[in-house]
Amino acid sequence: MRWLLALPFLFAAASVLQVAVLRFVDPPFSAFMVARQLEAWGAGEASFRVAYDWRDLRDISANLPVAMVAAEDQNFASHRGFDFKAIEKARINNAKGRRVRGASTVSQQVAKNLFLWQGRSWVRKGVEAWYTLLIELMWPKTRILEVYANIAEFGDGIYGAQAASRSYWRKDASRLSPAESARLAAVLPAPRRYSVARPGPFVQRRANWIQRQARQIGGSGYLQALD
Template identity: 40%
Template sequence: MFKKIKKFIFILILANILFIVWGKFLNPPITVTQIEGVITFGKLERDYIPYSEMGSYIKKAVIAAEDQKFFIHNGFDYKAIEKAYKDNEKGKKVKGGSTISQQTAKNVFLWQGRSWFRKGLETVYTFIIELVWGKEVILDRYLNSIEMGRGVFGIEAAARYYYGKNAKNLTKSEAAWIATILPNPKKYDPHNPSKYLRNRHSWIMRQMNNVTLK
């Protein structure tokens, strides 16, 4: 029995290593979150594109909105994590302390949820992809795989869904609007924004001026 368990663990670890290495060169065939989107909304709108075809505006927009220290941290923004923890202790509405790297690890390898077990796995995967993939690949996988609408995944599908154009042709404002809805793309709509979303969009537009792509 012990040998079988040991063999299973070995196979599991080996499969994960191969998946991580493979992920450096190719986007995931499908993710758990994408499967959930198919089940919930009955569709999967997704079109993986190369990093070079995404355009600079959306890269700047998501960095401005989600993780302005993306190019200088090691996968974790400790100040943001500490703030989120303190806000949670005070009973405040918690804003995500997750970096783009953490979100990529979650969306590519794991599932949605707030359990400590999932968070622990996310930490391990984040640490590894920072070492193996590097920033450009992480941002590529993030923009190709994350949910950007109901059953809509990745920036190319989102650009077509919301604006009827390719991602590389998005204007600065359009890219900022897509980044604006990322905290809750199932709920928020860039074509019918609340006052909160309009204010957030304006803030992202200003912050994009401070983002320099590596």
């Protein structure tokens, strides 16, 4: 019984240490990467390998992190992990019977992709919220963006800016153009459903909208004003 009572405190201590270390140490993999690799092996795809190649933020074109913010979390610079205005807007939108939409921030996406399992449950949402709070408390905004640009999935088994840039355009992430960055950000709602290589009408429209939004939030100068 004592061990059971101690489990929440052990988890809290371990997660704090985990997030503190990853403030300075680049993650060698994410929970989602491990899950995808195991899924492939379980399906008999013995040759499947996750594509992942870490790059520091300074070695990634500023176009990509700015496009990701423009696409998913334009209040990233001002909130502390949770965008309550976006949450309320999503609640109202869903209550009216429109297409269900979420309000996850970049920080929540980092917490989910880096530490958690796939699926939906209240337990998972609670753990995600806890990690989101830790990330916002212990990491600067530029580190959050740096990690997200490296662990986000841009296609089946393709994780991060460098792997995506090499896979789709055979060049380094430092050379991604605004249009290419917007196309990568456009598939983030469902990177296995939408294609970067063969963008359909939805991805094309969304990529064009993301480019406009990226310019409105300041373009590459947005990163310089973050921290």
